Amino acid sequence: MSASHPLWSKRSLTAQAMGHVDPITKAVVPPIHVATTYIRDEDNAYSSGFVYGRPDNATVREAEAVLAMLEEADAGALLFSSGMAAATAVFQALEPGDHVVASKVMYWALRNWLATEATRWGLSVEFVETDDLDALRRAVVPGRTKLVWVETPSNPLWTITDIAAAAEIAHAAGARLAVDSTTASPVHTRPLALGADIVMHAATKILNGHSDVVAGALAGAKADAFWNRVVSIRKMQGAILGPFEAYLLMRGMRTLHLRAAAQARSAMLLAERLGDHPKVARVLYPGLPQHPGHDVAARQMEGGFGYMLSIQLTGGEAAAVRTAARVGLWKRATSLGGVESLIEHRASIEGPGTPCPPDLLRLSTGIEDVNDLFTDLDEAMRAA
Numbered sequence: 001m002s003a004s005h006p007l008w009s010k011r012s013l014t015a016q017a018m019g020h021v022d023p024i025t026k027a028v029v030p031p032i033h034v035a036t037t038y039i040r041d042e043d044n045a046y047s048s049g050f051v052y053g054r055p056d057n058a059t060v061r062e063a064e065a066v067l068a069m070l071e072e073a074d075a076g077a078l079l080f081s082s083g084m085a086a087a088t089a090v091f092q093a094l095e096p097g098d099h100v101v102a103s104k105v106m107y108w109a110l111r112n113w114l115a116t117e118a119t120r121w122g123l124s125v126e127f128v129e130t131d132d133l134d135a136l137r138r139a140v141v142p143g144r145t146k147l148v149w150v151e152t153p154s155n156p157l158w159t160i161t162d163i164a165a166a167a168e169i170a171h172a173a174g175a176r177l178a179v180d181s182t183t184a185s186p187v188h189t190r191p192l193a194l195g196a197d198i199v200m201h202a203a204t205k206i207l208n209g210h211s212d213v214v215a216g217a218l219a220g221a222k223a224d225a226f227w228n229r230v231v232s233i234r235k236m237q238g239a240i241l242g243p244f245e246a247y248l249l250m251r252g253m254r255t256l257h258l259r260a261a262a263q264a265r266s267a268m269l270l271a272e273r274l275g276d277h278p279k280v281a282r283v284l285y286p287g288l289p290q291h292p293g294h295d296v297a298a299r300q301m302e303g304g305f306g307y308m309l310s311i312q313l314t315g316g317e318a319a320a321v322r323t324a325a326r327v328g329l330w331k332r333a334t335s336l337g338g339v340e341s342l343i344e345h346r347a348s349i350e351g352p353g354t355p356c357p358p359d360l361l362r363l364s365t366g367i368e369d370v371n372d373l374f375t376d377l378d379e380a381m382r383a384a
C-alpha cells in the first residue's frame with residue numbers, strides 16, 4: 001500500500017484501489033491471490049503475516065484496505081461471504097442474555113434472523129422505530145443493552161435514524177452502536193465519524209455495484225475486545241469472502257464515487273418527478289423536503305441522499321403489482337445498488353408481519369438515462 005498522501009481524497013484513493021502496484025510486474029491491477037497456504041519461516045514463524053487461506057488472503061486484504069479508508073475505520077475492515085454473514089457475526093459476538101435494540105424497519109432477512117435465530121442464541125431482541133429517538137431512549141436498558149443496531153436510510157421506507165444521537169443514547173447506556181449503511185454507501189454517510197462503533201455493508205449492493213458479487217463488510221472504529229471477537233468469529237467460522245469475489249469487489253469499488261453520485265442524482269430527479277404523477281400517492285425519499293427524516297438526512301448525509309426510493313400508488317396493491325409487471329427498462333428483481341435499475345413489490349416478498357405497505361414499489365436507481373427511467377415507469381403506471 002503506497003498511497004497515503006495526506007491530501008489525496010477518498011475518491012482518488014478508491015479509483016486507484018489505494019495505489020497498489022504489483023512489485024514484480026509493476027502491474028497497476030494487483031493479481032488475484034488464490035493460495036490456501038503459505039510457506040513458514042525456518043524458525044517456524046510466519047513473518048509474511050499470512051498463515052492459512054481461511055483467515056488470510058492478500059486480495060481480500062487489499063479490498064479491505066479500501067473499505068477501511070472509505071469508512072475511516074481505525075480497527076480496519078473485514079470482508080465476509082455475504083452481508084448477512086457480516087451482520088450476524090456482530091450479533092454472535094454478544095453474550096447469551098444480552099439485550100439488543102434494533103430498527104423495526106430494516107432489511108427483511110436480517111430482521112427475520114434476529115426474530116428467530118438470534119433469540120435461539122440467547123439474545124433478547126427488541127425492535128423499535130429508531131428514527132424516533134424517544135422510542136430508542138425508552139427501549140435501551142442501561143447495563144443490559146449491549147448493542148443498538150440501526151439501518152439508515154431503512155429499507156424499504158427510507159426512514160432516517162440520527163446516527164450521532166443514537167450513538168449518544170447507546171454509549172450512555174454502555175452499549176455499542178452498529179449501523180447498516182448499505183443504502184447510504186460510504187460516499188454519502190460516514191457512520192464512524194458520527195459516533196458509531198461498527199459500520200456494516202451488504203457489499204453485494206452499491207459497493208460492488210454490478211450485481212455479480214455477493215459480499216458483506218464490517219468496519220470498526222476501535223480494535224477493542226468486541227471487535228477482536230468479531231475478527232475471530234469470521235476466522236473460526238470461515239465466513240471470509242473468496243479471492244475472486246474480493247477482486248471483483250475491488251474492481252467495482254474503483255468507480256464507486258461516480259456511480260453513487262450519478263445514482264443519487266437520478267434518484268432525486270425521479271423522486272421529484274414522481275411526486276407530481278397522478279398515479280403516485282406518495283414518494284418516499286429522504287432527499288424530498290416533505291420526507292419526515294429530511295432534516296436529519298440533510299445533516300448526516302453528504303453529497304446526496306442515496307440511490308433508493310419507494311412509491312405508493314393511488315391504485316393500491318393491484319396497481320403496484322401490475323406496474324411492476326409492465327415495466328421494460330426497469331428490471332423486476334430483488335436486490336439493489338447495481339448499475340441497472342430494479343423495481344420490486346416488497347410486501348409480497350416480505351410476507352405477513354412486514355411493515356411494508358402493500359401499495360409500495362421499491363426502486364433501486366441505476367445509471368441509465370433518467371428520462372428513459374421516468375418514461376418507462378410513467379407508461380407502466382398508466383397502463384396498469
Ligand SMILES: *Cc1c(COP(=O)(O)O)cnc(C)c1O
Pocket residue numbers: 082083084085107110151155180182183201202203204205214215216336
Ligand atoms: C442486501 C442487504 C443485506 C444483506 O446482504 P446480503 O449480501 O444479501 O447477505 C443487509 N442489509 C441491507 C440493507 C441490504 O440491502
